[in-house]
Amino acid sequence: MNEEIINKLDEITNIIESDKEIKEYKELKEELLNNQELLDKINRLKQMDKYDNNYLDLKKEILSNKVFERFTYLEKELFYDIKDINNKLQTLTEKRGCNWK
Numbered sequence: 001m002n003e004e005i006i007n008k009l010d011e012i013t014n015i016i017e018s019d020k021e022i023k024e025y026k027e028l029k030e031e032l033l034n035n036q037e038l039l040d041k042i043n044r045l046k047q048m049d050k051y052d053n054n055y056l057d058l059k060k061e062i063l064s065n066k067v068f069e070r071f072t073y074l075e076k077e078l079f080y081d082i083k084d085i086n087n088k089l090q091t092l093t094e095k096r097g098c099n100w101k
Contacts (some may be wrong), residue, residue, distance in 0.1 A: 005092055012085060021074055028071040038065060 016022055032038060041062050048055040062068060 025074040031067055
């Protein structure tokens with residue numbers, strides 16, 4: 001059973017690494033990390049009071065960035081894909097939850 005799980009994990013890893021959305025996600029992440037103007041806005045937003053009118057304006061400005069918008073969309077999609085993979089792995093191993101022992 002362990003060998004089967006290892007083989008399946010290798011298959012999953014290969015599929016993930018070759019997936020066009022994963023590649024796009026990585027490219028967008030790199031682009032966002034290199035966008036100092038956007039990073040400054042995000043940092044300013046973190047420091048602001050959430051009830052300030054300027055907070056809402058700045059948040060709208062950040063969320064309207066097309067790169068940021070696509071990145072967050074892909075991030076959510078990937079989150080649910082990973083959740084599905086974890087559920088399937090739990091079924092294969094017949095274990096529930098994390099086991100750090």
